[in-house]
Structures are given as structure tokens and as C-alpha cells.
Amino acid sequence: MFSMEPHLTWDNLEKEAYQETLQEHDDEVALADELLTHLVEGVKLLQGSRTTGAAQELTLLVVLSAIRSLKCAFELAFRGYYVEALSLIRNAYEYWLAGAYASCLPNEAPKLKRKNARWPEPSCMRRVVSASIAQSRQESEHFRHGLTKMYGYLSKFTHPSFLCLGAVIERDDRQRMGPFFDRNRLLISLDKAYRTVILLSFLLAHAFPELERSEWSARNDEVAQKVNAWRKEAVPETGA
Amino acid sequence: MPAQLPHGSTWEDREHAVHRQAWQYHSDEIALADDLLSHLMRAFRELETVKPLDDAQELTLLLVGGAANFLRSAHNLALDGYYVQALSLVRNAYEYWLAGTWANSTPQDAAKLREESADWPTPSRMKQALAAALAHDASEHDSAEPALGGIYHDLSRFTYPSFASVSGALDSKGTLRSGPFYQRRRLLAFLDLAYETATLLHHLLEQSFPSLRESDWGRRSDELATKVAAWAARQAAEAGEGGSQ
Numbered sequence: 001m002f003s004m005e006p007h008l009t010w011d012n013l014e015k016e017a018y019q020e021t022l023q024e025h026d027d028e029v030a031l032a033d034e035l036l037t038h039l040v041e042g043v044k045l046l047q048g049s050r051t052t053g054a055a056q057e058l059t060l061l062v063v064l065s066a067i068r069s070l071k072c073a074f075e076l077a078f079r080g081y082y083v084e085a086l087s088l089i090r091n092a093y094e095y096w097l098a099g100a101y102a103s104c105l106p107n108e109a110p111k112l113k114r115k116n117a118r119w120p121e122p123s124c125m126r127r128v129v130s131a132s133i134a135q136s137r138q139e140s141e142h143f144r145h146g147l148t149k150m151y152g153y154l155s156k157f158t159h160p161s162f163l164c165l166g167a168v169i170e171r172d173d174r175q176r177m178g179p180f181f182d183r184n185r186l187l188i189s190l191d192k193a194y195r196t197v198i199l200l201s202f203l204l205a206h207a208f209p210e211l212e213r214s215e216w217s218a219r220n221d222e223v224a225q226k227v228n229a230w231r232k233e234a235v236p237e238t239g240a
Numbered sequence: 241m242p243a244q245l246p247h248g249s250t251w252e253d254r255e256h257a258v259h260r261q262a263w264q265y266h267s268d269e270i271a272l273a274d275d276l277l278s279h280l281m282r283a284f285r286e287l288e289t290v291k292p293l294d295d296a297q298e299l300t301l302l303l304v305g306g307a308a309n310f311l312r313s314a315h316n317l318a319l320d321g322y323y324v325q326a327l328s329l330v331r332n333a334y335e336y337w338l339a340g341t342w343a344n345s346t347p348q349d350a351a352k353l354r355e356e357s358a359d360w361p362t363p364s365r366m367k368q369a370l371a372a373a374l375a376h377d378a379s380e381h382d383s384a385e386p387a388l389g390g391i392y393h394d395l396s397r398f399t400y401p402s403f404a405s406v407s408g409a410l411d412s413k414g415t416l417r418s419g420p421f422y423q424r425r426r427l428l429a430f431l432d433l434a435y436e437t438a439t440l441l442h443h444l445l446e447q448s449f450p451s452l453r454e455s456d457w458g459r460r461s462d463e464l465a466t467k468v469a470a471w472a473a474r475q476a477a478e479a480g481e482g483g484s485q
Contacts, residue, residue: 002329008281009278009281009283010277010278014316029362033354040418043418044418058406060416061406061409061410061416062406063403064409064416064417064418065324065401065405065408065409067418068322068324068325068408068420069324069325069408071251071322072325075316075317076313076316077315081309081312081313083306083309084309084310084313084329084332087310087328087329087332088325088328088329091325091328091399091400091405094400094401095401097401097402097404100485113403114402114403115387115405117402117403119400119401119402130419139285158332158399159332159360159363160306160335160336160339160360161358161360162305162354162355162356162358165302165303165306165354167306167309168302168305168306168309169302176284177280177281177284177304177305177308177309178281178307178308178309178312178456179309193439
């Protein structure tokens, strides 16, 4: 069964969803703003400094691309476009993965910056990154499993799937075109976006030693703790 | 490569500035995109009284509803200067159209695809199957599959990390920019692919619901398709003039 009331327009539906989001989740909206501001501040601190190699240049490019994707994802999620937001969060997550890969294998970075470069498959990047972070084979497997799980979950929103189609159906089982507020989907979207911001913050600090020594880097831990505390309180279990 | 970062203006200020520029230079084109999206919404109203729906029709509506949401989101982002993100979302909409067209060509599978455990075919498998279904002979098949894959391939460059996707943060001088900025070429690329995908979705609805084809909605679809074709022809002519100068 589906419905489309005549008075509903795209603009009206977006406004309704946004108002409900602000009414019920103003803390989460503020946290999203705080996290993105923190990330942008990190990039701003690099203004005027010279990058020292292709890996740093590439990291800056992917971090800025990821910031844009996350900014868009937050705006969409606040307006009831959750599947669309999660699809862009996957892009941001993949930018992070590419940046982490370039940090682990800096000699690869010049190749990746070429116009027609073929970037490695995400599974290859996950393998390299987890092996590089881990101190043991077991730990590496554990990291890789975590990275794959998050990527796999986000990918469910990039291609047609049961989860995507469910977002076109309201709680009362009516199918409806246009966005509408859904608490669970909002929290899941924000959870994935917040976590991606944290990953990007640590990548930035790791890639630029001047940041790692700054107060900004110390704030990374505070921000991560804040997100973890929020997750324990608010986030429904998704298995990713 | 020092980054060019904001001085005094907020991110939102710059989104508004890009938005104003988009309307200033492309008001007719944006209005056409709005019309194409509103037309999709009107189809849902038209179909409200059509009952019962078979499995393939139900699935088509779900996919078109999802695709329309992707297109509308993309439209909002493109007007604010987030072209790479917008193009990435158009790819999702195109894939939904591909899935809907595929489901219509194999209606016996439509109910299964709505199940939680459903294993959806990959885009390449759907393209192959559709090319085979659409072609009358081997030579048509040879051209149909690349045509279906061409748009998808173009759009996929903006979904994964690549030079095309990360260069959205570089302006025409190669300077790194943190926030959105107006780029005519990218906005036109977005409009071109968004128009095409919206038109494909209109066709899909007409195929799945023949009553739409005979209604005012169907006539309006034709008008919009004519406008899109005229716009594409003007773009091609301008590109030809630019290339010959």
C-alpha cells in the first residue's frame, strides 16, 4: 500500500523531517557540528605549511573529500534521507581507507595521484592497513574483520537491497516517496558518520607530525571519548 | 600544495553563495530538474488508486521511490556545490533504475527480491541480462551493453576514491579548497546525468503501469523528454563550437 498526499512536496517533507530531528536530537546535531568543526580546524592548522611528499598531499586530498561527503551526509540524515546519507558515509569511509593506505605505503602515493591511476580494491587496502596497524597476525585479522564489517554494512546502502527498500516504507507499512523522520535510522547514520570522523582525525594527526604534537591532536582523544560515550547510550545494535 | 581555506566565511555562507550562483546562471536548467522530480512524485499520486499491484509493480514502485529520493538529495547537494557527492548519488538512482528494469524483465523473481535474504544480481549481471533482452540480434547486443554500462561507468568514478572524485576538492588552478565552490562544468555534468536518469525512471513507470502512458501524466512525460533532448542538443552544439574554436 502506498500513499502520496497532494499537499506534500519535497520541500515540505524535508522541512518536517528536519524539524523533528532538531526537536528530538538537537544534541546529536550539535555533536555532528562539533566533530566536523574539529576536523576542519585540523586542516586549517596546516594552512601555510608545506606538504613534504605525495603521501601527505594525498592524505589532505582524501581528508577534504571525506569532509565534504560527511558534511553532505549529515545534512541529508537531518532531513530524513538516511539511505542516501549512509551511501555517502561509505564514500567518506573509503576515502579514509585510501588515506590510511597511502600513509602505510607512502611509495605508492605518487602513482595514486596520477590522473588515470587505478586505485587498489578496498579489500586490498583493508589488508595493508590492518597489517600495518597490528602488532601480531591475530591482531591484524581482528582489525581487518572490523574494517570489513563496517564497509560491508555501509555497502548495503550503496546498492539496491532489502535494507534500502525498507527506507521507502513508513512504520505503518505505507510506501511513500520522499524523506521522513525515523529515529533508529537517524541514530545508525550518525553513529557511522561520527566514527568515520574519528578515523579521519587520527589519520590527519598521524600523517602530519606538526599536528600530532599540537593541542588539536590531544583533543582527538576527547572527541573520540565523547562519541564512544554517546554510542553506549544511544545507538541501536546493527552488528557493524 | 598549500590548502586554500576559509577566511571569515562559514561553510554555510559558501553553500549559500554557490546556491545563488547556480540559480543566477542556470535558473531554467534547475527548473527543468525540479519539474522532472515533481513529475515522479505526481506519478505516485496518480497510482494511488491502482489496485491490486502485482509483485513486479510493487517492486518497481519501491525502486522508483528510492531512486527519486537519491535524485532529489543529489539535486540539493549539487546546487550547494557538492558535485562529486551529487554525482555519486545519481549513480545509486541509476542502479535502482537498472534493478527496476531488470525486475520487469524477470517478473517471476520480483517477490523473491523483496525478501530480507534476497541476493540481488550485481549491476554487471543486470546489464548483461538487459542487453540480451533488449537486443534483437547479436550486433544490437554488442552496442546495448556498452550503452547501459557507459553511464554507470561514468558515475562510478565519483563513488570510489579516484582522481576524478578527489579532484572535486581542487579548483581550476589546482588549489586545494576546503569548502564548496561553483563549477559550471561539473554542475552541467550533474544535470546531464540527472536528467537522463529521471527520464529513464519515467519510462520505467510507464512500462510497469501502462495506464500512466495513456494519461495526462504520460503526455507530460513526453513534453519533459522533449525538453531534455533539446537541452542535450544545445549542450552538444555548444561543446562542438567550443571544440572548433
